[in-house]
């Protein structure tokens with residue numbers, strides 16, 4: 001049997017590979033991006049209560065009304081986006097499903113999609129499975145600034161979508177208003193649309209601000225804005241995501257969603273609805289506590305000779321390891337520190353369509369871990385490299 005050519009050609013993701021290696025060698029896993037706690041206790045208690053009280057049967061395809069209302073309220077509260085919860089909000093099984101449903105619902109064979117590298121790994125296989133073609137634009141380290149001419153050149157009459165991930169995994173870049181303005185102008189000029197992967201919207205640090213490109217002039221009906229409760233409430237296993245888009249776009253996305261998962265566990269949806277209504281303090285504390293851990297890991301890595309790049313959002317730090325004198329590429333380095341120092345990270349080249357053409361001297365460390373775990377990781381690396 002010949003399986004799907006695009007999907008069967010995909011390798012196991014680098015996160016799975018490095019996590020397995022971390023388990024095998026008893027390494028601290030700073031590779032895969034998940035918090036090591038269990039998430040807010042009140043949210044978990046609420047979810048447990050909703051499981052007991054129900055409903056436990058199929059919820060509405062578009063999502064529980066309480067969560068759709070809460071997402072609309074959240075978008076208004078944080079960004080001034082005015083969305084009708086009945087026609088402009090869709091609940092999905094994580095942002096992953098929201099992305100897949102967006103690509104399936106909007107793309108036709110022959111369409112082009114612009115991606116900005118380094119890029120999250122789930123976009124390309126689905127886009128290509130739909131028969132669409134990827135055009136990439138690269139941010140250049142160490143500033144990771146947007147190459148405007150390259151971006152303009154990536155657009156053509158075939159361009160249907162651009163995928164914009166801000167704050168950007170893996171490099172922690174938060175796109176500025178000026179950069180968003182440039183992207184928005186190109187999108188409007190080329191009559192294209194934007195899939196806005198904003199799962200790290202609340203993980204933004206001092207001096208920076210998350211701006212949904214949907215709020216820029218001319219962009220309101222060209223954007224599908226995607227959020228994730230997994231990231232906002234540190235419960236990555238719940239897989240509750242949400243999409244905000246004007247009715248034309250949302251209807252197309254929902255057409256795919258109805259055949260992918262149809263719905264998402266209702267108790268989790270209701271608990272997330274409670275979560276989104278949390279006061280400003282919750283959101284500030286989340287960013288503050290991550291910022292503290294970013295600073296802690298960054299100082300530890302810098303002290304031992306890593307060249308740590310700025311990180312303005314997400315829970316990932318990128319570090320250049322060349323100054324440590326390691327002779328090998330980023331994949332070799334990740335294997336080396338996992339097996340020899342007992343700390344796992346992931347290579348940045350894995351976030352490029354062609355890793356051989358990618359920068360090969362950066363690795364990504366995840367810092368959404370207990371401070372004691374980060375301290376232990378720093379200690380292990382310091383002992384190994386000293």
Ligand SMILES: Cc1ncc(COP(=O)(O)O)c(C=O)c1O
Pocket residue numbers: 033093094095096097120165169197199227228229230231236239240241
């Ligand atoms: C950029 C980006 N988009 C989407 C996702 C997937 O989010 P979810 O767990 O809600 O499916 C992740 C998870 O790591 C991510 O980093």
